[in-house]
Amino acid sequence: MIKPKELAAERQKSLGEYIRDRGVVRIEDLSREFDISSATVRRDLEILEEQGRIRRVHGGAMALESRLEEQMFDDKASIAFREKRRIAEKAMTMICNSETVYLDGGSTVLELARLLVNRTDITVVTNSLRAAVELSGRGPRLILVGGELRRLSQTTVGSWTRCLIEQIHVDKAFMGTMGLSFPEGTTTTDPNEAYTKELVMSRSAKTILLADSGKAGKVVFAKSGDIENIHTIITDKKFPAHLAKLFKKQGITLEQV
Amino acid sequence: MIKPKELAAERQKSLGEYIRDRGVVRIEDLSREFDISSATVRRDLEILEEQGRIRRVHGGAMALESRLEEQMFDDKASIAFREKRRIAEKAMTMICNSETVYLDGGSTVLELARLLVNRTDITVVTNSLRAAVELSGRGPRLILVGGELRRLSQTTVGSWTRCLIEQIHVDKAFMGTMGLSFPEGTTTTDPNEAYTKELVMSRSAKTILLADSGKAGKVVFAKSGDIENIHTIITDKKFPAHLAKLFKKQGITLEQV
DNA sequence: AATATTATGATTGATATTTATAATTTTTTG
DNA sequence: CAAAAAATTATAAATATCAATCATAATATT
Numbered sequence: 001m002i003k004p005k006e007l008a009a010e011r012q013k014s015l016g017e018y019i020r021d022r023g024v025v026r027i028e029d030l031s032r033e034f035d036i037s038s039a040t041v042r043r044d045l046e047i048l049e050e051q052g053r054i055r056r057v058h059g060g061a062m063a064l065e066s067r068l069e070e071q072m073f074d075d076k077a078s079i080a081f082r083e084k085r086r087i088a089e090k091a092m093t094m095i096c097n098s099e100t101v102y103l104d105g106g107s108t109v110l111e112l113a114r115l116l117v118n119r120t121d122i123t124v125v126t127n128s129l130r131a132a133v134e135l136s137g138r139g140p141r142l143i144l145v146g147g148e149l150r151r152l153s154q155t156t157v158g159s160w161t162r163c164l165i166e167q168i169h170v171d172k173a174f175m176g177t178m179g180l181s182f183p184e185g186t187t188t189t190d191p192n193e194a195y196t197k198e199l200v201m202s203r204s205a206k207t208i209l210l211a212d213s214g215k216a217g218k219v220v221f222a223k224s225g226d227i228e229n230i231h232t233i234i235t236d237k238k239f240p241a242h243l244a245k246l247f248k249k250q251g252i253t254l255e256q257v
Numbered sequence: 258m259i260k261p262k263e264l265a266a267e268r269q270k271s272l273g274e275y276i277r278d279r280g281v282v283r284i285e286d287l288s289r290e291f292d293i294s295s296a297t298v299r300r301d302l303e304i305l306e307e308q309g310r311i312r313r314v315h316g317g318a319m320a321l322e323s324r325l326e327e328q329m330f331d332d333k334a335s336i337a338f339r340e341k342r343r344i345a346e347k348a349m350t351m352i353c354n355s356e357t358v359y360l361d362g363g364s365t366v367l368e369l370a371r372l373l374v375n376r377t378d379i380t381v382v383t384n385s386l387r388a389a390v391e392l393s394g395r396g397p398r399l400i401l402v403g404g405e406l407r408r409l410s411q412t413t414v415g416s417w418t419r420c421l422i423e424q425i426h427v428d429k430a431f432m433g434t435m436g437l438s439f440p441e442g443t444t445t446t447d448p449n450e451a452y453t454k455e456l457v458m459s460r461s462a463k464t465i466l467l468a469d470s471g472k473a474g475k476v477v478f479a480k481s482g483d484i485e486n487i488h489t490i491i492t493d494k495k496f497p498a499h500l501a502k503l504f505k506k507q508g509i510t511l512e513q514v
Numbered sequence: 515a516a517t518a519t520t521a522t523g524a525t526t527g528a529t530a531t532t533t534a535t536a537a538t539t540t541t542t543t544g
Numbered sequence: 545c546a547a548a549a550a551a552t553t554a555t556a557a558a559t560a561t562c563a564a565t566c567a568t569a570a571t572a573t574t
Contacts, residue, residue, distance in 0.1 A: 010281045037533050052374030052395065131391055136386055136411060144413050146421040147404025154393060156401050163420030164403040170494035294523045316561065
C-alpha cells in the first residue's frame with residue numbers, strides 16, 4: 001500500500017497540531033514520524049514560527065501557548081468556575097434597562113460579559129479585550145477604552161486610558177481584583193492596571209466588586225482601590241465571615257451567592 | 258459509469274462541495290475524479306478562490322476553516338486572498354526597525370497584522386479589534402485606539418477616538434479603504450469611520466494605502482481622505498493603468514505586486 | 515449555417531518543493 | 545578550554561507543480 005504524500009500545507013497544519021499536543025518535539029522525531037527529510041521539517045518549522053504558532057529551539061520546536069495566559073483564561077477549566085459564573089449571574093441582575101456599565105478585566109467579569117450578549121438595551125464600556133471580543137458580534141453598544149495592551153490581563157492600561165475614561169460617566173462599574181482585604185482594599189500586581197482601576201471607580205456612580213472567595217485576605221503589590229469607593233461586593237458562600245462582617249460595617253452591601 | 262459532461266458553473270459548484278467535504282484535495286485527484294484535465298481544475302480552483310470559497314495551496318486546494326465565523330462579520334477576507342496577502346507582504350517590508358505604525362481596519366490590513374506577530378521591535382497602534390486580537394498574544398507593543406465599536410468593520414470610530422489619536426504621532430499609517438478613485442480620493446460607507454481615517458492620516462508621517470484592484474474606481478458615500486495625503490499605494494497587477502498614471506502624476510508612489 | 519465567443523486540454527518554460535550534501539555554527543563532553 | 549558531536553544553514557540537484565500559450569472543441573450569437 002502506497003500512502004500518497006500529504007499536501008505541504010496539510011502537513012504543516014498536522015505538524016503544528018502534533019507540536020501543540022506534545023509541547024516539545026525534536027526534529028529527528030518529526031522527520032521520522034511524518035516520513036520527510038529533516039530539511040523539510042526545518043522549513044516547515046520556519047513557516048510555523050513566522051506565523052507565530054510555534055517557537056523553534058535548538059534541536060526541535062516548542063508549542064507556543066503561554067501557560068500563564070491559558071491558566072488565567074482557560075475558561076471552563078479554571079478552578080472556581082462555578083462560583084465565578086454564579087457571581088456573574090447575580091451581577092447581571094443588577095444591570096437595569098438602558099444603563100451604561102463598565103466591565104473591568106478578569107475572568108469573573110468576563111463571565112458577566114458573556115451573559116450580556118443579548119442585552120441590546122445597555123451600553124458597555126470596557127478596557128478588556130476579551131470582553132470586547134465576546135460582545136463584538138452582537139449585543140450592547142460597545143465602547144472600548146483605548147490604551148496600551150497589557151498582555152497578561154489582556155486589558156488596556158496606562159496613561160492613554162485616561163483620555164477616554166475622564167470623559168465618561170457610567171452608572172455601574174463591575175470590577176475584578178487580584179486581592180481583597182481589610183483595611184488595604186483591592187490590590188493588583190500591575191501599577192498601571194491599578195491606576196486605571198482607580199480612575200474608573202472615580203467615574204462611576206456605583207462600584208460593584210466581583211470577587212470569588214479565593215481573593216479574600218489576599219494582598220498583592222499595587223493598591224487599586226479604597227474600601228470606601230466600593231458599594232457592593234458579590235462573592236460566594238465560602239467568603240470568610242470575619243471579613244464579611246468588617247466590610248458590612250463599612251456600609252458595603254455584601255452578596256454571597 | 259459515464260456521467261454526462263457537466264456545465265462549467267455546475268462543475269465548479271461540485272468541485273467546491275467536494276473540497277468542503279474532504280477538507281484537502283490534490284489537483285491530481287480532482288482531475289481523475291471529475292474526468293477533466295488538470296488545467297481545467299486549476300482554472301476552476303482559481304475561480305473558486307477568487308470567490309472566496311476555497312483556499313488554493315501548492316498541489317491542491319483546502320476548504321476554509323470556519324465559514325460560519327467568517328461570515329458573521331461579513332468578512333471579505335477570503336476573496337482575492339492571494340492579492341491581499343501579496344500586498345500585505347510588500348507592506349511589511351516597508352516597516353523599519355523600532356518604528357511605530359498604525360493599522361487601520363479591513364481585510365488587507367488584517368493580513369498585514371498577521372505578518373507582524375514576530376516583530377517585537379515595533380509598536381502598533383490600531384483601531385481594529387481583529388488586528389488587536391491577532392497581536393494580543395505576542396509580538397509588537399500594542400496600543401488600542403478607544404471609541405465606539407462599529408460592528409460591521411470591527412473598528413472603533415467616532416469622537417472618542419480623537420482623545421487618543423490626537424495625542425500620538427506614528428511613522429507610517431497602513432490604511433484600508435472601500436473605494437479609491439480620482440479625483441475623489443478614498444471613500445468609505447460610514448461617516449464616523451471616514452472621520453477617524455482622516456484624523457489618523459493627519460497624525461502620520463507617511464500614509465500607505467493598501468487597496469486591491471477591486472477598489473479601483475469605486476466611490477462610496479463618505480470621503481475618508483484626500484489624494485494629497487497619500488504617499489504610497491500598494492495594489493495588485495490588475496490595477497487599471499489609467500488610474501495608476503493619474504496617481505503617479507500626483508507624486509504618489511504606486512507599487513503593484 | 516456561418517461566425518464569434520468561450521471552454522478545454524496539451525505543451526512547455528518558469529516556479530516551487532523536496533532531498534542530499536557540504537560548510538558553518540552551536541552544544542556537549544572530556 | 546579544546547575536541548567531538550550534534551544541529552543548523554547554505555548550496556545544488558532532482559522532482560513536482562504552476563502559469564502562459566496555443567490549437568482544438570464546445571457553445572452561443574448572428
